Amino acid sequence: MSSFLRTAVAVFWKDLAVERRAKEGANALAFFAILLLFLFYFALGPDSDRIRAALPGLFWLAFILAGVLGLGRAFALERENDCLDGLILAPADKGAIYLGKLAGTTALMLAMEVVFITATGIFYNLDIWTAVPRLLLVAFAGTVGFAAVGTLFAAMTAQLRAREVLLPVLLLPLAVPVLLAAVKLTDLALAGEGWGPAWPWWQLLLGFDVVFLVAGLLTFEFVLEA
Amino acid sequence: MHRFLGGLAVVLLALGLWTGLGWAPRDAVQGNVQRIMYVHVPAILTGYVAIGLVLVASVAYLWTRRSAWDRVAAASGELAVCFVGLTLATGSIWGKPTWGTWWTWDARLTSTALLFVIYLGYLLLRSVVEDPDRAATYAAVLGIIGALDVPIIHFSVEWWRTLHQPATVLKPQAPSMDPVMLRALLVNVAAFLAAFAYLAARRYRLLALRAEALARLVGSP
Numbered sequence A: 001m002s003s004f005l006r007t008a009v010a011v012f013w014k015d016l017a018v019e020r021r022a023k024e025g026a027n028a029l030a031f032f033a034i035l036l037l038f039l040f041y042f043a044l045g046p047d048s049d050r051i052r053a054a055l056p057g058l059f060w061l062a063f064i065l066a067g068v069l070g071l072g073r074a075f076a077l078e079r080e081n082d083c084l085d086g087l088i089l090a091p092a093d094k095g096a097i098y099l100g101k102l103a104g105t106t107a108l109m110l111a112m113e114v115v116f117i118t119a120t121g122i123f124y125n126l127d128i129w130t131a132v133p134r135l136l137l138v139a140f141a142g143t144v145g146f147a148a149v150g151t152l153f154a155a156m157t158a159q160l161r162a163r164e165v166l167l168p169v170l171l172l173p174l175a176v177p178v179l180l181a182a183v184k185l186t187d188l189a190l191a192g193e194g195w196g197p198a199w200p201w202w203q204l205l206l207g208f209d210v211v212f213l214v215a216g217l218l219t220f221e222f223v224l225e226a
Numbered sequence B: 001m002h003r004f005l006g007g008l009a010v011v012l013l014a015l016g017l018w019t020g021l022g023w024a025p026r027d028a029v030q031g032n033v034q035r036i037m038y039v040h041v042p043a044i045l046t047g048y049v050a051i052g053l054v055l056v057a058s059v060a061y062l063w064t065r066r067s068a069w070d071r072v073a074a075a076s077g078e079l080a081v082c083f084v085g086l087t088l089a090t091g092s093i094w095g096k097p098t099w100g101t102w103w104t105w106d107a108r109l110t111s112t113a114l115l116f117v118i119y120l121g122y123l124l125l126r127s128v129v130e131d132p133d134r135a136a137t138y139a140a141v142l143g144i145i146g147a148l149d150v151p152i153i154h155f156s157v158e159w160w161r162t163l164h165q166p167a168t169v170l171k172p173q174a175p176s177m178d179p180v181m182l183r184a185l186l187v188n189v190a191a192f193l194a195a196f197a198y199l200a201a202r203r204y205r206l207l208a209l210r211a212e213a214l215a216r217l218v219g220s221p
Helices: A003-022 A024-044 A048-089 A094-123 A129-157 A163-174 A176-191 A199-225 B002-023 B032-064 B067-099 B107-128 B132-164 B179-219
Strands: none
Touching: A003 A024, A003 A048, A003 A094, A024 A048, A024 A094, A048 A094, A048 A129, A048 A163, A048 A176, A048 A199, A094 A129, A094 A199, A129 A163, A129 A176, A129 A199, A129 B132, A163 A176, A163 B107, A163 B132, A176 A199, A176 B132, A199 B132, B002 B032, B002 B179, B032 B067, B032 B107, B032 B132, B032 B179, B067 B107, B067 B132, B067 B179, B107 B132
């Protein structure tokens, strides 16, 4: 394994280890996701057809809201005890650190998304189980794209005064293509449609992932050392 | 140089006003409302130029680390927000009598509104970061990411609208433009670009003077 990948994996394991021992982030995010489920239900009322129709949008609203919280946390952790300085001083490719942080955030968000999808099926009493494999595929691709831009901005805003507001304000408009494609793909997956109509949206989503992964890898160094 | 650009902008804008309001014929279908195009189209084209300049200056700043490029990006970023905002405002004013509504979630409107929000965020980020070098770096990264997102947003929103419903013929596209109208439009495009160049040059100068004054303030005992 090249040293680039080793560094990325090391950063990823570090984040997972912190998460496993402290258990704050994952637990709080899962709890937040279930809370959102309640809020959506109160907001839309008990009509199950209405919930069913709004489901793709609800999924991604929940993922994005929880994702912003998770991203903010990923770098809040590094601020404690000047861990960020340690990362900056580490004799490693900064792109690898970016990749590791991105993988950590993606893993955390995916765990939350699995909880949310499961809880949705149970609490809303919807039969979505056959669509779950495809849903997870969409969730993964969408989360990577969201986190690719998000990790970059979270690293920027972690140092600033107005970080809680600034991160969503900068991130959400840029993430609109992810939201559009992912909601559409979730809709198609839930409807059990073939892959044909989904293909252009997959291209868009994967294209977004690739463009911003590369952009993140190239620019993270500047953000970290600023 | 500044004076020349300023004079050019004033002359061209006056000429543009005359060609747009007087010389160009009245639109057969829309009447005088159509004349807002002579502001609307030049504004968005200038906005795109400004956004492109932000991208170029951002890459150049990260490459060379020279604060001159940061000032170019800052000046263009502010003007991008101005011109895109002007586009949205004139579009709304035109939309009310023509479409009967101030706003509709048409593909082009939506993506332009997103552009406006992204570059507002860009200005916000600049204003929040205190350390000037850090502000310049962060803004440069956002300038690059934002510009990369512009085409993706454009296509995603376009598909979202067209796959969502059969093409809404909200934009009455004239089959071809009257040559006189086209010439009037080109005069206005030139006028807006000259105004942009003048304002950007002035803003650049102001930012340079401010940085100089700050350096002197810090340097004095």
